[in-house]
Amino acid sequence: MDYQKLASDIIKQIGGKENVEQLEHCSTRLRFTLVDNSKAKRKEIERLEGVIGVADKVQYQIIIGNDVSEVYHAIKKQLKGSLKRDNTEKNPKQKKKLGNVILEFIIGVFQPLIPAIAGGGILKSLLLLLNLIGVLDKSTQTYQILYLIGDAPLYFLPLLVAYTAAIKLNANPLVAVAAVGALLLPNMSTLIADGASLFSFPIKPISYAYQVFPAILCVLAFSQIETFFNKISPKMIRSFFVPLMSLTIVVPLTLLILGPLGFTLGQWFVTVILFIFSKFGWVAVALLAAVLPFMVVTGMHKAMIPYVVSSLGQTGKELIYNAASLAHNLSEAGACFAVALRSKEKRTKSTAISAGISALFGITEPALYGITIQNKRVLYGVMIGSFVGGSFLGIMGVEAYVAVGPGLASLSMFISEELPKNIIYAIAGLIISFTASFISVAILFKELAIEEEVNLPADLQIKEFKSPIIGKSVPLNEVQDAIFSKKIMGDGVGFIPQKGELYAPVDGSIVMVFDTKHSIGMKTTNGVEILFHVGIDTVNLKGQFFETHVEVGDEVQAGDLLMTFDLEKIIESGFDPTTVCILTNSANHELQNVDYGETDNQKNVFELKEIGA
Numbered sequence: 001m002d003y004q005k006l007a008s009d010i011i012k013q014i015g016g017k018e019n020v021e022q023l024e025h026c027s028t029r030l031r032f033t034l035v036d037n038s039k040a041k042r043k044e045i046e047r048l049e050g051v052i053g054v055a056d057k058v059q060y061q062i063i064i065g066n067d068v069s070e071v072y073h074a075i076k077k078q079l080k081g082s083l084k085r086d087n088t089e090k091n092p093k094q095k096k097k098l099g100n101v102i103l104e105f106i107i108g109v110f111q112p113l114i115p116a117i118a119g120g121g122i123l124k125s126l127l128l129l130l131n132l133i134g135v136l137d138k139s140t141q142t143y144q145i146l147y148l149i150g151d152a153p154l155y156f157l158p159l160l161v162a163y164t165a166a167i168k169l170n171a172n173p174l175v176a177v178a179a180v181g182a183l184l185l186p187n188m189s190t191l192i193a194d195g196a197s198l199f200s201f202p203i204k205p206i207s208y209a210y211q212v213f214p215a216i217l218c219v220l221a222f223s224q225i226e227t228f229f230n231k232i233s234p235k236m237i238r239s240f241f242v243p244l245m246s247l248t249i250v251v252p253l254t255l256l257i258l259g260p261l262g263f264t265l266g267q268w269f270v271t272v273i274l275f276i277f278s279k280f281g282w283v284a285v286a287l288l289a290a291v292l293p294f295m296v297v298t299g300m301h302k303a304m305i306p307y308v309v310s311s312l313g314q315t316g317k318e319l320i321y322n323a324a325s326l327a328h329n330l331s332e333a334g335a336c337f338a339v340a341l342r343s344k345e346k347r348t349k350s351t352a353i354s355a356g357i358s359a360l361f362g363i364t365e366p367a368l369y370g371i372t373i374q375n376k377r378v379l380y381g382v383m384i385g386s387f388v389g390g391s392f393l394g395i396m397g398v399e400a401y402v403a404v405g406p407g408l409a410s411l412s413m414f415i416s417e418e419l420p421k422n423i424i425y426a427i428a429g430l431i432i433s434f435t436a437s438f439i440s441v442a443i444l445f446k447e448l449a450i451e452e453e454v455n456l457p458a459d460l461q462i463k464e465f466k467s468p469i470i471g472k473s474v475p476l477n478e479v480q481d482a483i484f485s486k487k488i489m490g491d492g493v494g495f496i497p498q499k500g501e502l503y504a505p506v507d508g509s510i511v512m513v514f515d516t517k518h519s520i521g522m523k524t525t526n527g528v529e530i531l532f533h534v535g536i537d538t539v540n541l542k543g544q545f546f547e548t549h550v551e552v553g554d555e556v557q558a559g560d561l562l563m564t565f566d567l568e569k570i571i572e573s574g575f576d577p578t579t580v581c582i583l584t585n586s587a588n589h590e591l592q593n594v595d596y597g598e599t600d601n602q603k604n605v606f607e608l609k610e611i612g613a
Contacts, residue, residue, distance in 0.1 A: 001067055006050045007074035010062060013048070015039030017079055024111060025072040028052075028365035031107065032060040043477065053369040055482055065358070065366045108168035109216065110305040113160050114403060116153040117309065118410075121402030123150035125412035132417070157313055158184060158208055158215035165216055171223035175243045179222055180215045182251045183208040183259065198252055204260045210313035212306065213269070214262030218254040225249055266310050277319050282394025289324035289331075289390030289433075290383045294483065296328075296368055308403050322400030322413070323393040324386075325362075326426065327433040329407055331385030332367040333359035334437035335378050339371055342445040362407030373486045377444040385437025393429040398422060465606050466505045466558055467599040468532060469495035469579050474596060476580065481536050484580045489531065491591055492582040493605060500567040502532055503601040504556040505581070514539075517546035520562055521584075528608065529584045534565055536576040545569045559601060583608070 011017060014032060019040070022033035034040060042054050045062060050071070052063040064071050127147050130136040136143050153160065158180045166176035182188060189207060196203045208214055229242045277284050295301040304321045311318040336356030340349045348371075355367035372378050399422055400406070402413035406426075414426035467473060472495065479485045479494040504522065508530070512521030518538040522530050534546070545566040550556060570577050583591075594606040 001050050001070075003067070003070045003074040004078075006048060006071055007078050009048050010045065010051075010071070011075060011078060013041045013044045014060065020079060022108075023072070023075060023079070024108065025068050028063055028065050028068050028363055029055075030062040030064060030068060030072055030075070031111070032062070033104070033108075034060050043475070046477070052366055053486070063365050063369050065363075105168060106306060109161060109164045110309060112164050113153075113157070113309065114305070116160060117157075117312070118402060118404035120150040120153035121312075122404065122410060122412060123147075125402055125415045128415045128417060129412055132415070132420075154313055155209050156184070157309070158211055161212055161215040162219050165219040166223070169219065169223040171219065171226050172243070175226070175246060176219045176222055178243075179247055179250050179254070180208075180218055182247075183214065183218075183254065192255075198255060201256055203255050204263075206259060206263050208259065208263075211263060211266060212310050212313060213266040214254065214259040217258040217262040217265075218250060221253060221258060222246055222250045266314065269307060270311050270314055282391055285320055285323050285327075285394030286387050286390035288320060289327040289386035289393075292324060292328040292386060293332075293368060293372060293379060293382055296364060305403075312401070312403055317399040317401055317416075318403075319397070319399055322403075322406055323398045323426075323429070324390050326398075326406035326429060327389030327393055328382070328386045329359055329362050329364050329405065330430050330433040331382045331389060331437035332356075332364045332372060334385055334434035335382045335441040336367050336371050338381070338438045338441035339375075339378060339445060342442060360407055361409050362405030364405075369486070375445075376490065378441050381437055381441030381444050384440040385433050385435075388436040389429050389433025392432050393425065396425040396429070398425050398429060464506075464558075464604045465608055466503070467495070467601055467603050467605045468503050468505045468562075468581055469497045469499075470501060470600045471498040472496045472597060473594075473599045473605050474578075479536070479578055479580055480576055481580075484533070484582065490582045490584045492531075492580055493591075493594065493596075495579045495581065495599070497534075497567055497577055497579055500565040500570075501561060501601075502534060502563040502565070502579070504558055504560045504562055505530075505605075507557050508555075510550045510552055510554045510556060510562075513548050513550065513552055516541065516543045517548050517563070518543070518565075520548065520550070522556065522562075531582040531584050532562070532579065533582070534563065534577070534579045535570055536578055538570065538575050541570070541573065541575065545573075 010030070011020070014020065014034060015036065016039075019035050020032060021035050024031040032040075037060055040060055045051055045054055050064065050067065052065050055061040055063065124147055127136065127138075127143060127150065131138045131143065138144075138147075159177050162176045162180035163173045165171075166173040189209075192203050193205050193207075195205065206214075225246045226242055229245045230238065233241045233245075292301060308318050308321050333356045336352040336359060340352035340356065343349050343352065351366075351370045355370045358364070359367040372382050398414060399416065399419065400413050401416065402410070404410045404413055406413065408430075411423065411426060411430075414423045416422045474494045474496060476487060476492050476494050477485045483489060484492075484494070502520070506524050506528075508522045508524040508528075510520065511523050511529075512519075512531075514520070516539050518534050518541065520532045522532075524530065535541075538546075546563065547565070548563050550560075550562050556562065567577055590608070592607045595604065599605055
């Protein structure tokens, strides 16, 4: 692969160097913070050789796969310091939802920490393995020194968090590290432990090593204090006056208020997760494993990182997420190898084998975007395998001791001296997940092949499929919801409505009317299943602004009014009104002659043909 060319093409299609504010990467994705997301040309990016897919719900993410590090460095080299971190006034950011802002902050702070935490954790787990098999005794100084090296990333986690948080907040990272470092000074720790006071106020005796949230609150306060003093201080003394005042204010503030608050928050955060596990047990692991495909596709799995890091820092173990991830990762691998076995198409076989090998080692994005979400039957098989494997791992109470993507290469993350069978249960769960998914996908994929051989009579083919919406039709991959744009639910067309009315595009019957009235399902006279979903995330409106005119069982004809909705109020409430028309059994059908652009309920938007007919 020509990394320099791909880097150049990506920079061009995301709006040029001037549109890049920040760039990070994880194990498979480039994560851009763009000045204006609308300048990025998604379709052109997805067509680039070397790009697996695009996700833009939080950061603008370009999925590369195993070559992400090389592409990242090639892009960084071509950007040559042109990132817009310090130019926010000239390049105002587009308005984002609060939830997306918070999630983007979490990803920006915690994602860069994973390599250091994973490296140290794996070193510790390998030392435990060497001790268990008698190669290196734990009483030796060699063992103890190496173990301390592995423990360093977690012990100094507050410093690492301070640095990444400062970068994310556009604050001075070295001053931020110095502020949090004051909390970890040996003399400071001794002083606090002995019962110190500051300005006659008692300091709560807290050990800040291994902690996350005190450092985040400290840096959040520091960024505001630094901004204030940057504005009021004369330029000639700013270089020392701003750090002086910032440290003098933020460290005492953290010792007295922010540190105890963050410590309590971290304890509460972990306690809540463990409470859920204590109440629901293995079911929590199984369900989390089953929904991980959707979480990874949308990037929502990153919201679990603070819990994982906090749990490891406070208790030295983690009970839910890593076990669920192990089940999901190996289920993705099993599904890919099943597809490779069953598929007759050479390119699919090649993609499936490559993605399956990556998933075996804990990298699932190539499998997810290249195979799983392309075929809902494969997705169902992955969910079955994940649930079965997650159930076993949950019942056995498998614990993880490292924050890293679980897979064959990182199995040592489950080694424990106190629980010698923990690693055995993890290996068994790995095998169960892989096998259950492999068998499920092999069966489902075979059924799909049989279905495709069944042809409908020519007179039952749908020749015309009229627009259900008055407005504009757009390709499904332009819809701002990964579940629809990635065709997880099936193929179809998106519509930007100009009028709040939904019409039947063909003759058929109503099979579903959602409780919140924003979604209707129908089945055509020749068996095509259609889902209409009005707006993005409009389920949160709980039926407000929607009125349905049909009930389950009603027979309808093309052009009949199915639903009315208050378009203006939906938009005023902050929701995207884009409507999707999804063919949920589209694996059996092919959309032909799709006509995108201005449309009304009398215009034919596409034709539908049974595959094999």
